[in-house]
Amino acid sequence: QKEVEQNSGPLSVPEGAIASLNCTYSDRGSQSFFWYRQYSGKSPELIMFIYSNGDKEDGRFTAQLNKASQYVSLLIRDSQPSDSATYLCAVRDTGNQFYFGTGTSLTVIP
Amino acid sequence: DTGVSQDPRHKITKRGQNVTFRCDPISEHNRLYWYRQTLGQGPEFLTYFQNEAQLEKSRLLSDRFSAERPKGSFSTLEIQRTEQGDSAMYLCASSSRTSGTFYNEQFFGPGTRLTVL
Numbered sequence: 001q002k003e004v005e006q007n008s009g010p011l012s013v014p015e016g017a018i019a020s021l022n023c024t025y026s027d028r029g030s031q032s033f034f035w036y037r038q039y040s041g042k043s044p045e046l047i048m049f050i051y052s053n054g055d056k057e058d059g060r061f062t063a064q065l066n067k068a069s070q071y072v073s074l075l076i077r078d079s080q081p082s083d084s085a086t087y088l089c090a091v092r093d094t095g096n097q098f099y100f101g102t103g104t105s106l107t108v109i110p
Numbered sequence: 111d112t113g114v115s116q117d118p119r120h121k122i123t124k125r126g127q128n129v130t131f132r133c134d135p136i137s138e139h140n141r142l143y144w145y146r147q148t149l150g151q152g153p154e155f156l157t158y159f160q161n162e163a164q165l166e167k168s169r170l171l172s173d174r175f176s177a178e179r180p181k182g183s184f185s186t187l188e189i190q191r192t193e194q195g196d197s198a199m200y201l202c203a204s205s206s207r208t209s210g211t212f213y214n215e216q217f218f219g220p221g222t223r224l225t226v227l
Contacts, residue, residue, distance in 0.1 A: 004152070008150075032214050034214070042220075043201060043218035043219065043220055043221055044153065044201075044218050045218070046215055046216060046217075049214045049215070051214075088152050088153075090152070092214070095166055096141075096158065096165070096166065096213070097155050097158070097166055097168075098143070098145075098153075098155055098216070099155065100152030100153045100154070101152050102150065102151055102152050103151075103152055
């Protein structure tokens with residue numbers, strides 16, 4: 001069984017701070033790694049994806065991947081109240097199946 | 111609106127009844143995925159299509175579930191003899207092979223919320 005593990009939280013950070021979200025995965029054959037944001041009652045929306053070791057930055061978001069440690073993280077800089085949501089980590093395997101974690105609930109306090 | 115659409119948005123049914131959901135992907139997206147999500151969990155992969163071909167199906171998926179994409183455009187997901195454990199949000203997502211993303215960008219529809227009484 002391929003697993004994606006996330007700390008369910010809740011994680012609370014003050015407005016303007018850096019939020020750090022972490023994820024580990026079990027399948028070493030995983031090809032691509034994703035972070036989705038899901039607001040309550042809404043569908044997931046893709047924030048960014050990464051498939052090479054290292055960092056990938058997109059605006060206030062930075063994804064970090066370490067395949068040797070089977071670890072992927074998401075940093076949110078200058079956190080805003082509108083960032084309050086559940087963040088889902090997902091991995092894509094060689095069969096193009098996507099496996100999601102249970103999500104980390106983030107609250108940004110004004 | 112050119113996003114992924116799903117119909118119906120809500121479905122309430124009695125145990126033992128059959129239900130069918132429809133998903134219309136973004137135009138020209140040739141991959142289409144079905145997921146199931148319950149409260150407090152992440153989406154669980156059910157199956158996916160590339161054009162009209164069903165390429166993968168979750169080994170955890172009961173034989174009561176079947177999906178089709180007959181013309182490579184819209185897709186249907188049918189659940190036969192529904193059980194209370196089938197109550198969940200059923201999500202559809204689509205993607206395409208665009209330069210630099212290689213099907214990595216999945217766009218989700220609003221989902222169909224199923225309640226089995």
